[in-house]
Amino acid sequence: MTSEELGSLKVGDRIISNTHCRAIYEVVGFVEGYQTRWKIRPIDEEEVYLLGARELRQYYEVERMNVRPAAGEDVIEKPGILERAKELVHGDRRAAYGSVKEDMTRIAKLWSAILGQPILPEEVVLCMIAVKISRLCHKIQEDSMVDIAGYAEVLSMLVREKG
DSSP states (O other), X not given: OOHHHHHHOOTTOEEEESSGGGOEEEXXXXXXXXXXXXXXXXXXXXXXXXXXXXXXXXXXXXXXXXXXXXXXXXXXXXXOHHHHHHHIIIIIHHHHHOOHHHHHHHHHHHHHHHHTXXXXXXXXHHHHHHHHHHHHHHOOOHHHXXXXXXXXXXXXXXXXXXX
């Protein structure tokens, strides 16, 4: 987030975490003082977080799709779950964790050592999908749906690579 974007934040604006599966937060208030702090909360939750400028700049970006178009402008649609999942798998996550095959193989080796039985990279992906489904059973959250779509893409990539 740029300093200009930070200075223009107002109550009701939405921001997206660059971490935590790109969760969406709403700005719900400010605390003025020596340094302004912003009160944000995850969409559909009550817990409020208090963040300073440094954290906002480093870990969040303004949700640009929340902007209302001026008269005569086209409406910009917020990217859907599948588009966001694809962006994560082929962008942010790849940069952070390496290739899908490397990452899932590394996790499979660790799980194999812990569990004392062989685990395949594809099984890692299926188990991660199961974790996300379990979380959705507790509470429907868009970031878990994005993760499931992302893991489906990862599984597809692994299967295609095996031939």
